[in-house]
Amino acid sequence: MTSKKHLFDIPDDVTYLNAANMSPLLQSTNAVGKTAIDQKSQPYKIQGTDFFSPLQELKKLYAELIDTQEAQRIAAIPSVSYGIATVVNNITLKSSDEILVIEDQFPSNIYAWQQLAAQYDAVIKVVEKPTDPIACGKVWNAQILNLITEKTAVVTMGNIHWADGTIFNLKAISQKTKLVESLLIIDGSQSIGAIPFSVNEIKPDALICAGYKWLLGPYSFGLAYYGPYFDNGVPIEENWSNRLNSENFAGLTQYESQYKPLANRYNVGENGNFIAIPMLTDSIRQILQWNPKNIQEYCHSISKHVIQPLRALGCLIEADDYRAKHLFGIKLPNHIDLDKLKQEFKQKNIFVSFRGQYIRISCHLFNAQKDFDILLSAIQNVLR
Template identity: 45%
Template sequence: MHNQKELFNLDKQITYLNGAYMSPQLKSVESIGLAALTKKSNPHLISGDDFFTEKVILKQRFAQLIEVQDFETIAIIPSVSYGIAIAVNNIPFERGDEIVVLEEQFPSNYYAWKALEAEKGVIIKTVGAPEIKLGRGEHWNQRLLEAISPKTKCIAIPHCHWADGTLFNVKEIKLRSAEVGAYLVIDATQSVGALPFSVAEIQPDALICGGYKWLMGPYGLGVAYFGERFHHGKPLENNWMNHIGSENFSNLVNYNHTLKPKATRYDVGESSNFILTPMLSEAIRQLTNWQPRNIQQYCKDITSSAISQLKNKGYFIEEDDFRSHHLFGIYPAANKNIEQIKAHLADKKVFVSYRGKAIRVSPNVYNNEADLDKLVSCLT
């Protein structure tokens, strides 16, 4: 795979290594968004079919990206917290059930579970990162597996950690969760799109993705997969489109209380959003064309030299086998002044994030090795 910067409108004066914060917009996605925006100036051009056609295309494309055969297992959601709320409200918790989460995982995949302690009497079991450098990611994965017990009702984790890219072996975790009958709910916002994920292989109960990061879509729309254990659940809202027969506008006066099958029942109201839905759909089309495995390899190729240099200068970065290549944390040595580092990067117009104790670097196909060389120069 070669550099794809020409497909974006990134400012040539900056070095953007911050895709985990928000992706830049593809020119093709921007073009579709502008065309969709102007279409509503003439609403007679929006037909009844338009309320459903783009939704189906988006679901089909996301299903292909994550290797799902049935697009009706895909729901359109406005945010990760919405998808998590669907899972929370449809898992039959009892007092004493345990929910396993990771230390410092993203708040939208924590607050709703934490609230269940007071509401249901469940127990939140937080698995912390080991205070070691050698083998940190491997030991964290082992701790996570050991935390799953017959009392575990749900494992709610990311595919890779949002702060530093630590990878979690979701295939092993799924096998362990199946042994105890626990639900596996994965927040894949920081992975799907740039890191391969196969629902057919992993078989999570839910996979929830915000759309504006690695899916390269607009802010305010996401997608989620819900497996068989959720196919007869209760949606957060009863909007008109998630009921059987909603395609027939003239018959909407005759209420049909039967919900649509599988995950379609969980679609957010106004999910046919005539601007955001086709934009996210186009972004996923491009990702499918590139293929996440190629994106991951490209990121590995352009970052390997920089990572080696930084390690030689005393920075800690997780070993390759236990972190993603599109998102990784750089931990400064104790003698480094983080505020000086921030100021120097800002002065050189190098955009990264700071999460916890890590400098979070998240390149993509619009970056090249020279961008990483510039980062190294600033840090050393």
């Protein structure tokens, strides 16, 4: 795999290491979006099938990406919070049931669970991040497995930690949840598209994913996989296109009591998004050609040479086996002047995310080794 920067619109003087915040669009995806906007300017060209067929094509591509043969278990969502709300809307708990979450989990995968716990007098159990910086990932995974018990009703987490890239062993976690008959809900927003993921292997009860990060798609559109537990659930809204025979526009007032099969009932209203769907279809098709496995390997190849020099400067970085290669955290030495570092980054057009004493680095195929050389040089300038 080689750099694909020519397929993006990032100037040579910009070091963009912040795809976990917002990925750039491929130039081809940008062009598709502009064409889609033009189509809305001429609505007489929009046909009835345009409300349905493009979404079905997108679902099939996404099903291939997450390794499932059941594309109809995928729903169109506007956000992770919407997808999680659908999950929470279909769960009933008992008093003292436990909902297992990870320390410093992203809030869109926290707030709804807090409300559910309060509703049923259930318990939110937080698996705290270990203080050992050397074996953090290994210990953290062990703690998660130990805290999944007969009391656990739900485990809800990411494939990796959104702030520092710690990899969680979802296969082992899934096996434990199945053993105690608890639900496994995965927020894949910081991993799907950049790390290989198999629904067939992991068997999550739900996999929720925003489209604007590692799927390289537009903002405000995402995709959610819902397993058999949710087959007969209740959606958080009712819209016409999710019912059987909705393709028959002439018969829409012959109100239909039955939903379309599987996760189609959970599609957000106006799910035939004429702009977002063709854009996300284009980007996922490109990701499939690249293959997330190759993306991980490329990200590792362009960044691995700076790990030891950063550690020599007093920075802490998770061991390679327990961190993602497209997203990882660098814990800065306590004595570093953060304001000075931010100013250095600004002057050199380096874009990262600051998370307390950490900086989050997130790269992709539009990056190259020189981007990490520039990053290292800037940190060295401030620390020295």
